[in-house]
Amino acid sequence: MDFRHVKNYLSWLYYQYQIISCCAVLEPWEQSMFNTILLTIFAMVVYTAYVFIPIHVRLAWEFFSKICGYHSTISS
Amino acid sequence: MANPRGSDVCNGSLHNHKEQRDNLKTENCTKNGIVQEIQQNEESQCHYKPLVESFEEAPLHVMVFTYMGYGVGTLFGYFRDFLRSSGIEKCNAAVEREEQKNFVPLYQNFENFYTRNLYMRIRDNWNRPICSAPGAQFDVLERVSDDYNWTFRFTGRVIKDVINMGSYNFLGLASEYDESMRTVKEVLEEYGTGVASTRQEMGTLDKHKELEDLVAKFLNVEAAMVFGMGFATNSMNIPALVGKGCLILSDELNHASLVLGARLSGATIRVFKHNNMQNLEKLLRDAIVYGQPRIRRAWRKILILVEGIYSMEGSIVNLPQIVALKKKYKAYLYMDEAHSIGAVGPTGRGVVEFFGMDPRDVDVLMGTFTKSFGSSGGYIAGRKDLVDYLRVHSHSAVYATSMSPPVAEQIIRSMKFIMGLDGTTQGLQRVQQLAKNTRYFRQRLNKMGFIIYGNEESPVVPLLLYMPAKVAAFARHLLNRKIAVVVVGFPATPLAEARTRFCVSAAHTQEMLDKVLEALDEMGELLQLKYSRKKNSACPELYDETNFELND
Numbered sequence: 001m002d003f004r005h006v007k008n009y010l011s012w013l014y015y016q017y018q019i020i021s022c023c024a025v026l027e028p029w030e031q032s033m034f035n036t037i038l039l040t041i042f043a044m045v046v047y048t049a050y051v052f053i054p055i056h057v058r059l060a061w062e063f064f065s066k067i068c069g070y071h072s073t074i075s076s
Numbered sequence: 077m078a079n080p081r082g083s084d085v086c087n088g089s090l091h092n093h094k095e096q097r098d099n100l101k102t103e104n105c106t107k108n109g110i111v112q113e114i115q116q117n118e119e120s121q122c123h124y125k126p127l128v129e130s131f132e133e134a135p136l137h138v139m140v141f142t143y144m145g146y147g148v149g150t151l152f153g154y155f156r157d158f159l160r161s162s163g164i165e166k167c168n169a170a171v172e173r174e175e176q177k178n179f180v181p182l183y184q185n186f187e188n189f190y191t192r193n194l195y196m197r198i199r200d201n202w203n204r205p206i207c208s209a210p211g212a213q214f215d216v217l218e219r220v221s222d223d224y225n226w227t228f229r230f231t232g233r234v235i236k237d238v239i240n241m242g243s244y245n246f247l248g249l250a251s252e253y254d255e256s257m258r259t260v261k262e263v264l265e266e267y268g269t270g271v272a273s274t275r276q277e278m279g280t281l282d283k284h285k286e287l288e289d290l291v292a293k294f295l296n297v298e299a300a301m302v303f304g305m306g307f308a309t310n311s312m313n314i315p316a317l318v319g320k321g322c323l324i325l326s327d328e329l330n331h332a333s334l335v336l337g338a339r340l341s342g343a344t345i346r347v348f349k350h351n352n353m354q355n356l357e358k359l360l361r362d363a364i365v366y367g368q369p370r371i372r373r374a375w376r377k378i379l380i381l382v383e384g385i386y387s388m389e390g391s392i393v394n395l396p397q398i399v400a401l402k403k404k405y406k407a408y409l410y411m412d413e414a415h416s417i418g419a420v421g422p423t424g425r426g427v428v429e430f431f432g433m434d435p436r437d438v439d440v441l442m443g444t445f446t447k448s449f450g451s452s453g454g455y456i457a458g459r460k461d462l463v464d465y466l467r468v469h470s471h472s473a474v475y476a477t478s479m480s481p482p483v484a485e486q487i488i489r490s491m492k493f494i495m496g497l498d499g500t501t502q503g504l505q506r507v508q509q510l511a512k513n514t515r516y517f518r519q520r521l522n523k524m525g526f527i528i529y530g531n532e533e534s535p536v537v538p539l540l541l542y543m544p545a546k547v548a549a550f551a552r553h554l555l556n557r558k559i560a561v562v563v564v565g566f567p568a569t570p571l572a573e574a575r576t577r578f579c580v581s582a583a584h585t586q587e588m589l590d591k592v593l594e595a596l597d598e599m600g601e602l603l604q605l606k607y608s609r610k611k612n613s614a615c616p617e618l619y620d621e622t623n624f625e626l627n628d
Contacts, residue, residue, distance in 0.1 A: 019603060022145040024545040025197040027224055030152055 153193030198548035242562035248583025249450035267481035279478035300457035306444030309454030384416030390530020418448025525606035
């Protein structure tokens with residue numbers, strides 16, 4: 001029962017995406033191409049985020065802590 | 077081109093008219109029992125009713141998505157054009173022959189880019205053939221396309237009793253034959269169908285004279301002249317009234333027939349912002365102060381071109397202020413009442429009656445018989461010397477075939493019906509029913525949360541859709557539910573403001589309107605069209621007076 005609600009909601013959401021991005025007026029093979037390209041780009045973004053964001057956060061943390069540490073050594 | 081002597085006559089006669097009006101200023105003119113005061117120049121004290129017009133802006137995310145959708149469509153358009161030009165895909169559009177490939181190109185590929193790539197995909201929502209009279213309900217031929225709208229074929233089935241929200245049938249007079257159209261049949265039997273001549277040769281029938289007298293009586297003016305086609309009335313008569321050395325001030329959203337007529341005349345054209353009286357006044361002052369562009373002489377004539385109801389916006393012209401401006405700066409006014417004659421005003425006599433003004437204030441009253449009278453053709457009405465001048469000098473009178481007799485009789489019978497001259501009050505009841513339907517429809521749509529443009533009394537109701545895919549989905553879904561609507565996109569409207577335009581009719585019953593409103597409610601939920609942010613308050617938008625530029 002809940003599964004059917006979720007499926008209806010997801011198909012409504014997919015229809016909204018199709019309407020907004022003009023996919024509804026494209027031919028089926030164009031729709032598949034567009035969806036594939038969009039999913040590929042999205043997957044690449046997710047992968048890049050997964051690989052690089054922890055490293056960037058750690059480097060930024062070190063950089064700012066070094067500045068604060070420099071301040072504290074000056075003041076002491 | 078205007079005859080220079082003719083324009084002097086026009087100019088001179090208007091002076092006489094003004095002197096007569098000044099003599100009459102002290103008397104009160106009564107018309108239909110309404111006492112009118114003649115205002116000369118104080119536009120802020122005009123006796124108009126406040127215009128409740130709204131042109132609400134869409135939320136920002138809607139505009140972003142609209143442009144994004146067009147961007148995706150454009151990208152795919154380039155991709156498909158590449159496939160077509162490199163031969164991978166068959167090209168269905170027109171191309172030149174192989175032997176002419178090195179000549180100057182015949183088909184401008186880029187100009188048709190939009191048509192080929194975006195319009196073609198959703199083309200099945202337009203040009204739908206119908207097979208019955210365009211009354212409140214009609215029959216639509218069913219057609220399908222096998223190759224994504226490049227070609228169509230008819231399945232042979234007919235979709236019956238589709239509710240008609242698209243035809244200009246304001247008073248419900250465009251219906252099948254019934255007993256009240258008996259006179260049309262008699263005229264057809266007596267006069268036949270064709271006239272086989274132009275007005276100036278042997279094409280003026282007594283039916284035309286009867287019709288012209290009736291139109292003059294209906295509009296409460298001195299004389300009128302009728303023409304066979306509404307578009308041709310505008311485009312052929314404006315060149316007869318103005319010529320080189322004259323100035324035309326035309327509204328930004330004027331119809332193509334007015335624009336064509338203005339361009340054909342050879343006069344200088346300046347455009348003022350839609351219904352914006354400050355802009356119009358600034359242009360008038362600049363025209364009078366600076367004169368013609370290089371020679372600095374005074375303009376021979378200044379003509380203001382406006383429409384009664386603008387068909388794409390549903391807005392009504394601000395007539396009292398325009399008349400005040402025209403009197404102050406001594407310009408002429410040409411008003412095209414194509415959509416408003418028979419549809420607004422307490423007895424259906426158009427925008428002039430809607431504001432309670434004197435029809436002698438408008439110099440040239442033009443209208444068509446297509447929308448409210450269930451017929452075809454156009455008229456120009458005004459003072460007798462104006463109409464006599466047009467009878468001689470209009471291109472339409474010299475070259476175009478005159479109106480067919482059964483068509484003229486249909487207009488005569490409709491006009492008598494509306495005026496009550498056939499002995500019943502049904503005409504007046506229909507006008508009131510139209511006003512009631514309009515108010516009800518607009519009020520319900522506003523409550524539901526759609527963005528509606530235009531004046532709250534105008535029977536033309538544009539509903540904004542914005543995104544191109546929603547336009548297509550909307551029209552198709554509604555046809556599946558047996559409701560026919562007209563959707564409009566670029567280039568008839570701005571790129572991001574695609575809309576659907578409903579024409580409310582007096583022939584729509586309450587059940588039909590409720591059925592349509594219910595379907596619109598569901599469509600609004602399914603396609604997420606309810607963008608309005610002022611859901612339940614119908615607060616009138618105050619006019620923005622901050623760019624008032626008079627500094628004296």
